[in-house]
Amino acid sequence: MKYDYLIVGAGLFGAVFAHEAKKAGKNVLVIDKRAHIGGNIYTKEVEGIQVHExxxxxxxxxxxxxxxxxxxxxxxxxxxxxxVARYKDELYNLPFNMNTFSKMWGISTPQEAKEKIAEQIKEAGITEPKNLEEQAISLVGRDIYEKLVKGYTEKQWGKRATELPSFIIRRLPVRFVYDNNYFNDKYQGIPIGGYTKMVEKMLAGVEVRLNTDYFTNKEKLDAEAENVVFTGMIDEYYNYCYGELEYRSLRFETEVLDEENHQGNAVVNYTEYEVPYTRIIEHKHLEYGCQGGYGNTMTESNPKTVITREYPAQWKKGDEPYYPMNDEKNNALYQKYQELAKKEEHVIFGGRLGMYKYYDMHQVIAEALKCVEESLA
Known part of the structure; x- marks a missing residue:
């Protein structure tokens, strides 16, 4: 066999695995059906701006x-x-914090905010939430739910909140401080020059074949490698023998505008159900120090900007799957596929689709490092 590892998918999981395997002296081939590396973290330069495709x-x-x-x-x-969340013509900071509560209720202290939320929770009188709507109201009250949770969540999942199970929202982060930092993590940022350059460095010296569909060439490709690392949909790998797992998909509309600064923030969520997209991304604001809009503090600014509207979509076979629907029904079906996967001696399943789990990037990297370490042991 020509390769120690055939890695299906040039996304983050595949790139980390490939880098570590090559470093350990293994022969590696990475394939991807797309025309580029990086999977869903792929970025490309448009009008001097790194656009998250x-x-x-x-x-x-x-x-x-x-x-x-x-x-x-x-x-x-x-x-x-x-x-920032936009509800009709009102703008609110996220996550829910004192800036949010001050704008919503005209209050100024954490105690006032706590009392307002507690009062609304008591008024609702929900003791055993039967659906997502009741669960959310029992956590944050009706005002926050109606303006900032309801419409966005219904668009995201493609169902009304009263039809969604309560366990989808186990908690809603509420902060009684004036802090708009969405994440609690210690480290945060975006690669200067974009994620594609980062993945290129991971794959340096590794053979990569793009525009290559694994299932079209499966027999031939399998014959070339001792082990397969598969980062696609686990149910597709097994030809949907137990049925299809459910995913959510996304559709993107990107346009270049002759404006220096369109919305003043990288991410603006549209929380009304009647607005068909969930958010608008203005990509230049993701590049700290390069986004313009700072008046005299910057000597140069880009007169153009690039925005992307993000539309959630029901997934159907043939569409791009973006994240798994980890409800009880789908998790039970995944367990069946996982039992098949456990019997494989030379196939490793990884990433969001291979492990059917909503992973953030840091979790994907941790899992890839763990899997390659176990495989090389």
Whole structure:
């Protein structure tokens, strides 16, 4: 056999695995059906701006080992994720914090905010939430739910909140401080020059074949490698023998605008159900120090900007799957596929689709490092 590892998918999991296997002296082939590396973290330059082709990706972690690991491949900027929510003509800071509560209720102290939320929870009188709507109201009260949770969640899942199970929202982060930093993690940022350059460094010296569909050439490709690392959909690998797992998909509309600064923030969520997209990303604001809009503090600014509208979509076979629907029904079906996977001696399943789990980037890296370590042992 020509290769020790055939890695199906040139996304983050595949790139980390490939880098570590090559470092250990293994022969590696990486394939991807897309025309580019990087999977969903792929970025490309448009009008001098790094555009996140598949939605905004902000790296964040409290795991120093993972943070130190990615520093080998990129220098990170100091971007801090501070999204804004737009409900009709009202703008609110996220996550729910004192700026949010002050704008919503005209209050100024944490005690006033706590009392307001407690009063609304008591008024609702929900003791055993039967669906997502009741669960959310029992956690944060009706005002926050109606304006900032309901419409966004219904668009995201493609169902009304009263039809969604309560366990989807186990908790809603409420902060009684004036802090708009969305993440609690110690480390946060975005690679300067984009994620594609970072993945290129991970795959340096590794053979990569793009525009290559694994299932079209499966028999031939399998014959070339001793082990397969599969980062696609686990149910597709087994030809949907137990049925299809459910995923959510996304559709993106990207346009270049002749404006220096369109919305003043990288991420603006649209929480009304009637607005068909969930958010607008203005990509230049993801590049800390390069986004313009600072008046005299910057000598140069880009007169153009790039925005992307993000539309959630029902997934059907043939569409791009973005994240798994980890409800009880789908998790039970995944367990069946996982039992098949456990019997494989030379196939490793990884990433969001291979492990059917909603992983953030730092979790994908940690899992890839763990899997390659076990495989090389």
């Amino acid at each position: 598949y939605g905004a990706h902000i790296f964040h972690t409290s795991d120093k080992k993972v943070w130190d690991y990615v520093q080998q491949f990129a220098e990170f900027n100091r971007y801090t994720n501070s999204p």
